[in-house]
Amino acid sequence: MTFRLETTQADFEAQFNALLSAKREDAPDVNKIVEDILVDVKKRGDEAVVEYTNKFDRMDIALDGLAISAEEMDIEIAKVSDEAMDALKVASDRIKAFHAKQIPEDLDYTDEAGVRLGYRWKAVQAAGLYVPGGTAAYPSSVLMNAIPAKVAGVDRLVMVVPTPDGIINPLVMAAARLSGVDEIYRMGGAQAVGALAYGTETIKPVDIIVGPGNAFVAAAKRQVFGTVGIDMIAGPSEILVIADNKNDPSWIAADLLSQAEHDTAAQSILITDDADYARAVEDAIETHLETLPRADIASESWEEHGALVVVKDWDEAVALCDRIAPEHLELALDNPDELERKIRNAGAVFMGRYTPEAIGDYVAGPNHVLPTARSARFSSGLGVLNFMKRNSLIQCDAPSLNTIGPAAVTLAKEEGLDAHGLSVAIRLNVES
Amino acid sequence: MTFRLETTQADFEAQFNALLSAKREDAPDVNKIVEDILVDVKKRGDEAVVEYTNKFDRMDIALDGLAISAEEMDIEIAKVSDEAMDALKVASDRIKAFHAKQIPEDLDYTDEAGVRLGYRWKAVQAAGLYVPGGTAAYPSSVLMNAIPAKVAGVDRLVMVVPTPDGIINPLVMAAARLSGVDEIYRMGGAQAVGALAYGTETIKPVDIIVGPGNAFVAAAKRQVFGTVGIDMIAGPSEILVIADNKNDPSWIAADLLSQAEHDTAAQSILITDDADYARAVEDAIETHLETLPRADIASESWEEHGALVVVKDWDEAVALCDRIAPEHLELALDNPDELERKIRNAGAVFMGRYTPEAIGDYVAGPNHVLPTARSARFSSGLGVLNFMKRNSLIQCDAPSLNTIGPAAVTLAKEEGLDAHGLSVAIRLNVES
Known part of the structure; x- marks a missing residue:
């Protein structure tokens, strides 16, 4: 009511x-099932992935059938109406334009003590994008997940999408091509998450996995978190x-x-x-x-x-x-x-x-992948920053180390960390 | 070797x-023990927290003894040597200065289609800071975790620190005061993480929990993730x-x-x-x-x-x-x-x-809380952004909705989401 x-x-x-x-x-507890699949994929690689895919998606593919080729994409994309393709392009262009404004600036300066400080934002090298199959295959989600990765500068964007009974969604293929996805594999569920996280003979591992999925996908993402980054559990x-x-x-x-x-x-x-x-x-x-x-x-x-x-x-x-x-x-x-x-x-x-x-x-233009279940209290929607990380920079010369070093030596001593203190003290009052 | x-x-x-x-x-599997403690804290609140604290930290406090008062802090801080206090201040000032440069800029513009777009960064309202007790109580960690929260604009910064056998670390108190911590409670372990995440009669819940800890604390942070945000598992x-x-x-x-x-x-x-x-x-x-x-x-x-x-x-x-x-x-x-x-x-x-x-x-000045175990492939050190989140903004008027709306209606129809399409179509070609 x-x-x-x-x-x-x-x-x-x-x-x-x-x-x-x-x-x-009422999320079912699928942790054990997922754990078994992940262990199996980690151990047997492609062989396990092909088995699960054929079983769960009612397919009969061989190992060399995991990838969706450019030619297959052409065939699917040809089925998309002009009106739908134009709408996808409007969406894609607007999403790119907005996300381009999220590219963060680096910082590099020398402070009064003579210490050079800053950070540089660098793109994650490889990202995996999970796209659900069947009725939940939304081309708009492909754009929203893939474009921020490419705008960030991710070198290798790998999409996985299950194709139950062999059916591929033409608009999902069109969205993947518009977004600049580099590789696509027809697989889903925990097996696809495992393949992305651990890598197989066919698929090199990625550094982060994003995208929505069912309870199995969500549980798998939670379990591989740490081995790779993840976006959020929606x-x-x-x-x-x-x-x-x-x-x-x-x-x-x-x-x-x-x-x-x-x-x-x-x-x-x-x-x-x-x-x-x-x-x-x-x-x-x-x-x-x-x-x-x-x-x-x-x-x-x-x-x-x-x-x-x-x-x-x-x-x-x-x-x-x-x-x-x-x-x-x-x-x-x-x-x-x-x-x-x-x-x-x-x-x-x-x-x-x-x-x-x-x-x-x-x-x-802004992302539609957004924090649910009250997590907007502490988290943001998906964006370019999810695919970048900040390396901080510190550079002292002999004089600036002489200026700030003694305080570090004092604190190291208070914390009982003498090698920390030594590594600073040994460089103090030395001519550069 | x-x-x-x-x-x-x-x-x-x-x-x-x-x-x-x-x-x-070789992290021990403490998930079940931690789960039981969290469930108990969620259910019995303060009563459970006091019991666990007295048991694990060999204490005998009553309910009103959970908070560490400003007067107790004064007594502890008086024990800190001038040299150590000066060094802490050097550190605190430099960490504040560097983190102040991380405050992100908002975005607010109107594009060629007449659509207003942007985002605003807002601080998390309440943050919890876990500080380990005993030998691992590092005042430098207090500064590194607390200062970014306060620079971000967190209203309420709550620190928990176990005091085994009643022993408080004076430098940790001094660092907490220099950083602007608002509340401090003498508690640790999974019970402290549970108290911060769920709240008790004494302690209001927070939105994010940061800070290092042992295997119990790490497991508890993983388990409450989602209810609150967490920084990372170091x-x-x-x-x-x-x-x-x-x-x-x-x-x-x-x-x-x-x-x-x-x-x-x-x-x-x-x-x-x-x-x-x-x-x-x-x-x-x-x-x-x-x-x-x-x-x-x-x-x-x-x-x-x-x-x-x-x-x-x-x-x-x-x-x-x-x-x-x-x-x-x-x-x-x-x-x-x-x-x-x-x-x-x-x-x-x-x-x-x-x-x-x-x-x-x-x-x-830069943060010493940094990604370990190869997670620098996809994540950054702690900083001001951990304590802020980005709300995106979208504003159309009647003419700009007429410009971009039809593409949204087309895509909604392709995805089979007719109410989505309706909510846009119903506003098209209407005088504002």
Whole structure:
């Protein structure tokens, strides 16, 4: 049953906490299964990967059939309509342009003590991109995961995508080519994550693995973390819409349903200052559900996890938003900047009445891979920085070491680390 | 036995791979014990934390004794010598100055299509800092973990530090005060991590937990990851020194030993282009070991995990360095910049002959919390960005939505997400 709350009600805190802590996802414990597959892939390499792929994806490929060749891609891409290809290009160009602005600057300076300090950002050498197969194969996700890697300067971008029953998604191939993916393999599940992390005879290992996946993929990413970097473990999608009563209720209803249709575990929340308006949005949701193809999913999500919260003023909305820390936040108000500046925790903010969240899923430019399950409190959406790392630089000469070295010797001694102290002291008061 | 390799030897690849894959740390599996403690802390809060603290740290505190008060801090800080306090201040000032340069800039612009795009960096609201007790209580670590949080703008920085048998480290208290820590609790282990992640009656929960710890703390951080952010799971310390034969062998020997003395699982590697020089460094290590207080530890680390690698030229050194991806890298050469630009994977680079790694542990300014165990391939040292997150911003008006919206509608339809398409289409060709 959709949550209906007003901040003035006596049990609001208890109800709101119940909303926050409601468990939406019932992830099966697949850790042991995944661990066995990973160990097997690490040990038997290609042989294991081919076996699992043939078994799970109902295929019959040989070892040399793991890679998807440029020629196969050509055949698939030829099936994409001109309209869809043009839309993909609009998306790709806009995503590239926005991410190009994220390339960080290096730092290199000499301070008053004469010590040279700084850092240099360098790209990760090889990245793996997991793309789900079947119905969850979204070309937009390929663009959103692959483009930041290439903008960062990753040398080798390796995509894995399962092709159950041999079926390849043409738009996924088109998106991979537009993004500059270097290698593609038809494989999925924990076996694909293992192949990327450990390498096989065919596939060289990568340094980081990104991209969404089912419970097996998520568990595999967790388990290989450390051997390689990972992006994040994404939970079900979420939206919080903060709207006044001047928005067309059917627009806001469509926005709430655009998250709800993803998954029965998705969550859509409306915060407004007008109880009548909340009811009008609810009615509009019912009307939309009559015609939407994914009404079953959207309806279950809205019934189980949706919420309408009526506040006295927008400051209350800000405080509730920071506790929800939503993946997506719409501020459908006249002056969204004022609220945005007060809000700390949100993955992406959609400002004003003409910015439906879905515009950010496809063509706006910023990444649609965003922190879920309240992790916007401490993490950011995917971006160029995920594919770069910062090496810090320190350079002393004899005089500057003489200036700052004695304090280091003192602290090393206090910490009982005499070789640390020695390595500095031995260089003090020496002519360079 | 210390590894001694030359790139010209026939089995070099096999030997070098053995060096890379040698397991240095034998972390005990404490996952179940930690899980039980976390569940108990989540359920019983303060009561559980006090019980575990009294048991594991041989204490007898009541609930109101968990916090370390400002008065207690005063008493401890009064015990710090003037020399040590001055050295701490030098370190604190320099670390603050360097980290202040890491504050990222926001982005806010309107592109040719009329779409406003950007992002704003915001500080995490509350951070927890784990500080080990006993012999591993390093005041320098307090500075290195706490200062970036405060520079980022974290509102509430909560430190936990176990005080076995009631003993508090005065320098740790002094470092906490210099760094601006807001709350301190005398507790450690998984129970402290649980208290920070879930909150108790006394301690409000935090959003991210950073800082080093033993196997229990590392396991607890892994388990609460997702509920809160974490920094990284640090492994044993490492150094790679790339040095020509113009360095005093006893200087380079001291640098190698400064890592080796941390831990028997630490690793020190020298790469040089002169086999005679490698032997001279080895001899100097033996000489230093005769007088160093922590010779037992350093000697075991050097014997078990140390390595001397002789290369033909510096390009070979670059390639090997990228495979090692060392936490610390010294380039003790005339022109370190040339090599540094070619190297992709290193946590921090110490340039030239007068920059011993230990200067970076204490007073140089950059962070000494750095990626270990080859994770410099994909991750950076601790910094201000760990305590901030980027909220992206998107704002369309009616005309700009008309420009980019149709491509979004096309892609939504291709992906079978009709509510996504509807939320955009419903706003197209409408007067604002």
